[in-house]
Amino acid sequence: MKSYKYILIICFGFFLNFHLWGQEKEASMTLSFEKADTNYVCKVQVSSENKPVAEIAVKLYVQRLYGLLPIGKEVTTDENGVAIFDFPKNIPLNSEGKLIVLAKVEDDENYGSFETQGETKWGAQPDLLKLAHSERSISASRGQAPIYFIVASIVIIAGIWGTLLYVVLQVFKLKRYKLTSKKI
Amino acid sequence: MIEKDITSEKTTHETFTQEEYMVMKRDLLRPIQQIGTWGKVWIAFLVAVCLCGVYAYYIQETKSKYVTVSLRDYTMWGVYISNFVFFVALSLIGVLMSAVLKLTNFQWYRPLSRIAEVIAVAAIMLAGISIVAAMGRPDRLYYLVTHGRIQSPIVWDIIVILTYVATSIVLLFIPMIPSMSTCKNHLTNKPKWQMKMYDILSFGWEGTAEQWKILKKSVKILTVLVIPLGVSIHTVTAWLFATTLRSEWDSTNFGAYFVSGAFLLGVAGMVVAVFVIRKAYKLENYLTEMHFDKLGKALVLMSFIYIYFNINEYLVPAYKMSGLHENHLLNLFIGEEAIFYWSVVLFGMLIPASLPLIPSMRKPLPLTIIAVCVVIAAWFKRYLIVIPGLAHPYLPIQDVPDSWRHYSPSLIEMTIVAATFAAMMLIVTLFAKFFPIISVWEVAEGKLEGKDEIINYK
Numbered sequence: 348m349k350s351y352k353y354i355l356i357i358c359f360g361f362f363l364n365f366h367l368w369g370q371e372k373e374a375s376m377t378l379s380f381e382k383a384d385t386n387y388v389c390k391v392q393v394s395s396e397n398k399p400v401a402e403i404a405v406k407l408y409v410q411r412l413y414g415l416l417p418i419g420k421e422v423t424t425d426e427n428g429v430a431i432f433d434f435p436k437n438i439p440l441n442s443e444g445k446l447i448v449l450a451k452v453e454d455d456e457n458y459g460s461f462e463t464q465g466e467t468k469w470g471a472q473p474d475l476l477k478l479a480h481s482e483r484s485i486s487a488s489r490g491q492a493p494i495y496f497i498v499a500s501i502v503i504i505a506g507i508w509g510t511l512l513y514v515v516l517q518v519f520k521l522k523r524y525k526l527t528s529k530k531i
Numbered sequence: 532m533i534e535k536d537i538t539s540e541k542t543t544h545e546t547f548t549q550e551e552y553m554v555m556k557r558d559l560l561r562p563i564q565q566i567g568t569w570g571k572v573w574i575a576f577l578v579a580v581c582l583c584g585v586y587a588y589y590i591q592e593t594k595s596k597y598v599t600v601s602l603r604d605y606t607m608w609g610v611y612i613s614n615f616v617f618f619v620a621l622s623l624i625g626v627l628m629s630a631v632l633k634l635t636n637f638q639w640y641r642p643l644s645r646i647a648e649v650i651a652v653a654a655i656m657l658a659g660i661s662i663v664a665a666m667g668r669p670d671r672l673y674y675l676v677t678h679g680r681i682q683s684p685i686v687w688d689i690i691v692i693l694t695y696v697a698t699s700i701v702l703l704f705i706p707m708i709p710s711m712s713t714c715k716n717h718l719t720n721k722p723k724w725q726m727k728m729y730d731i732l733s734f735g736w737e738g739t740a741e742q743w744k745i746l747k748k749s750v751k752i753l754t755v756l757v758i759p760l761g762v763s764i765h766t767v768t769a770w771l772f773a774t775t776l777r778s779e780w781d782s783t784n785f786g787a788y789f790v791s792g793a794f795l796l797g798v799a800g801m802v803v804a805v806f807v808i809r810k811a812y813k814l815e816n817y818l819t820e821m822h823f824d825k826l827g828k829a830l831v832l833m834s835f836i837y838i839y840f841n842i843n844e845y846l847v848p849a850y851k852m853s854g855l856h857e858n859h860l861l862n863l864f865i866g867e868e869a870i871f872y873w874s875v876v877l878f879g880m881l882i883p884a885s886l887p888l889i890p891s892m893r894k895p896l897p898l899t900i901i902a903v904c905v906v907i908a909a910w911f912k913r914y915l916i917v918i919p920g921l922a923h924p925y926l927p928i929q930d931v932p933d934s935w936r937h938y939s940p941s942l943i944e945m946t947i948v949a950a951t952f953a954a955m956m957l958i959v960t961l962f963a964k965f966f967p968i969i970s971v972w973e974v975a976e977g978k979l980e981g982k983d984e985i986i987n988y989k
Contacts, residue, residue, distance in 0.1 A: 489680045500681055507694055510756055514701060514749045521708065521734040524741035 374400055374458040376450050378465035380434070387434040387469050391424075391450040395458065399428025403455055407432045410447040410464075418448075440470040552975055555817075559971050560717055562812040562963050570811075570964070577957040584950020587943045588664060596667060599943045605928060606921045606938035611665035613913040614948050618658035618955070619692075619768045620793035620909065625651025625699055626761030627797045630754045639825050641977035642817045642969045646804055646959075647797075648703040649968070653958035655696050655764075657951045662688075664947050684770045695764045702753045704732075708746060709972045712736040725965070765793045772916070778855035779920030788840040795833040796909040799883065802826050802902035804959070806895055808968060817969055820895060827893030830902070834884035841880065858923040868919045875915060879908025 374395035381388050389407060393400040403424050408415035416438070422430040430450075440446055446469065451462040483493045591599045602609050628647030632640035663669050672689075679686040711733035715726060736742060766786035773785035782788070802823065809818040848856040849864070863872040883905045886892045892901065918938055922928075928936055940948075962968065 485682045487682075489678065492681050497681060504690060504694075507698075507756065507760065510752060511694075511697060511701060514705070514752055517745050517749045518705060518708070518734055520745055521736060521742050524739050524745070 372396075372458055374403075374452070374461060376405070376452070376461065376463040378448060378450055378463055380448075380465070380467045380469065387436060389418075389432045389434045389448060389450075389467075391422075391430045391432070391463075393424050393428045393430070393452070399426070400424060400458070401426045401428055403428075403452060403458065405430040406451045406453065408449045408451065409438055410441075410449060415449060434467075434469060436469060436471070438470045439473040440468070444468060444472065446470050551978075555975060556713060556717055556971055558814065558816065559967050559969050559974070560714065562968060563714065563718060563965060564720075566964060570960075574957065574960060574964075577953045577960065580953035581950050581957060584947050584953070587946035587950070591664075591943050591947070592668070599941060601934075601938055601941045601944065603935040603938070604931070605924060605935055606918060608665070608917050608921060609938060610914065610918075610940045610944050610948050611661050613910070613917040614951060615658050615661035615665065616768055616789075616913040616917065617796070617910050618654045618661060618951070619765055620789070620796045620913070621800050622651045622654040622658060622695065622699070623761050623765055623790070623793040624654070624797035624800050625702070626757055627794055628801055629702065630757045630761070633754050634758075638977050639822060641973045642814075643801065643805065643822065644973060645703070645706070645970045646808060646968055647801060648699065649959055649962045650800060650804055650955075652696070652699045652703055653955045653962075655692060655699060656958070657955050659692055659696070660954070661948075661951055662692075684767060684774050687767045688771055691760070691764045691767045695760055698753065698757050698760055702750075702757055705746065705749050705753065706970055706973065707966060708732070708734055708736050709738065710967045710970060712738070713971055714967065728965075762790055765789045777920060778925070779859040779923070780916075781855075782844060784840060784843045788844050791833070791837045791840045792909065792912065795830070795837045795879075795883070796906065798826055798829045798833050799902040799905035799909065802830065802898055803906060806899040806902075808963070809895070812963070812968070814969065817974060823895045823898050824890075824893045827887035827898045830883045830898070830905070831885075831887050834880055838880050838884060841876075855925070859920045862919055862923065863915065868915060871911060872915060875908045875912045877908075878904040879912055 372395055374393055376394075377392045379390045379392070381390060391405050391407070393403055393405065401424050404421045405424060406421045407418040409418060410416075418434065419432055422432055424430045438446060445466050447464060448467055449462055449464045451460070452458060453460050481487055481491060483491045485493065485496070487493075596602070600609065625648045628640055629644040629651075633644070663672055666672065675685065675689060679689070711729045715729040715733055718726070718729070766789065769785040769789035772780035773782055775781075805818050805822060805826070809815055845860065845863075849860050852860065862868055883901055886901055887898060892898060922936060922938070
């Protein structure tokens with residue numbers, strides 16, 4: 348009976364060992380933005396227990412209004428644990444003049460999923476004034492409807508409502524002919 | 532004040548006496564003079580259904596839409612929009628029965644014109660209410676006015692609906708002015724306010740030559756105006772769909788397709804209305820079998836026109852069966868909606884195109900049964916135009932709850948739709964309780980001018 352208990356304890360010990368051994372390790376990332384010649388690059392440093400993590404796939408995104416915009420394809424870290432992304436210069440900045448950049452590792456077999464985020468001012472400032480005063484077109488804003496469209500609409504609407512008004516005014520004229528004419 | 536002198540046109544009044552005219556007045560004022568028990572029960576029933584609709588709308592507006600209506604990301608237009616399209620189509624009845632027949636010198640329109648016009652006014656009002664129910668929040672209508680773009684078909688639709696409501700009301704009202712005078716002079720035992728109302732609305736009508744001249748001229752202007760307006764309203768409604776990039780609505784045929792369907796529905800709606808009014812108010816002498824015969828023939832003509840546009844709308848894309856149309860069309864022809872679709876083709880097009888060709892089928896009862904089928908099929912036709920295509924967007928539907936893939940209207944939605952129908956019938960019923968549902972002077976004038984067609988038909 349006692350030997351049976353020992354076997355159970357040993358089995359439990361093995362199970363615990365395997366479990367701890369199979370558990371995902373913790374890792375973290377840092378984002379940095381650097382200018383190399385005329386190009387902008389975003390460097391993602393992945394480390395675990397203060398050691399660089401190599402050969403791990405990192406994805407880079409920029410936060411937009413309704414979702415995340417992927418920046419290039421995923422990049423695998425080198426032996427220094429660094430993944431380098433070419434960062435485009437033409438992404439419109441948000442209302443605060445910044446871009447929120449996210450780096451993500453997704454479902455890595457050793458480290459699982461984790462992410463970090465940073466801010467940069469690299470990007471294009473949208474010219475809201477230009478948007479507001481863009482060319483007149485069917486697809487433009489309320490104030491930028493084509494002139495011919497506005498004129499045609501007003502002519503049609505005024506023509507129809509004017510005719511209606513004329514007819515209604517005729518009804519009020521009926522009373523005028525009540526006694527002044529000969530009754531049939 | 533016999534109508535023989537209304538215009539300078541030649542009349543044959545010797546066969547239409549003053550006594551006959553008085554009998555006609557009495558007959559046509561009878562629905563206003565007395566209201567029976569069944570009439571009261573009918574009105575109470577309609578009011579009850581309308582109140583249920585108001586309560587359902589209150590629930591819809593005060594609780595989460597996710598709970599109260601079945602509309603989801605994909606099927607974002609449901610029965611409210613199909614109901615809206617149905618009522619817009621029905622409102623064209625006024626254009627066809629009143630304006631087109633009048634301008635083409637057909638005389639048999641005369642007892643039908645006011646019935647058609649009041650249905651048109653009621654239908655277009657309920658179309659407006661349907662669209663407000665679909666908007667989710669009524670205040671959005673205000674924002675549509677203050678923030679809407681003139682380039683947007685939705686703004687065109689609002690403008691054209693308001694214009695059509697106004698024109699239809701004026702077109703209904705102006706020919707009623709002599710009738711108001713008739714009511715004022717001949718009705719008895721009516722409350723003081725009602726008599727006062729007739730007095731105000733008669734605008735001092737005494738039937739003088741100048742008054743007739745003004746009235747005739749005004750009616751003529753409105754009659755000409757209402758035809759392009761009626762065609763516009765349904766064409767713009769079609770453009771609400773056709774100007775989107777969705778494949779199932781991407782058709783240059785859509786405006787004409789909608790207008791032809793509206794004329795078919797208009798004739799069918801007219802048959803049902805004439806049958807009910809004829810029976811309810813015992814107006815067999817005025818709404819005769821001849822009218823059913825004519826309406827039956829009109830039903831055949833309109834069905835064939837509608838079939839023609841349906842062939843263009845469905846068979847041409849089906850011949851090509853391009854990827855964009857394939858899902859939607861196969862779903863209609865052999866898929867989930869096939870029974871629905873083919874029932875609509877059978878009852879809404881093939882039966883009205885063929886059965887009324889047999890003279891006995893143009894008698895009141897058989898023709899009314901056919902017309903009821905057409906009206907029901909017409910409502911489902913709008914359902915099929917609006918809803919199934921939404922379930923087949925360009926990008927495949929993925930990773931969504933199953934309820935998002937299919938649409939079936941909630942109890943709240945169906946109650947509001949039922950209430951719009953009840954409200955339409957209530958408007959027509961109440962109108963008939965306060966105003967002559969058949970224009971006395973127009974019928975009398977018709978009897979004088981077109982006696983051969985009206986009296987000696989067959």
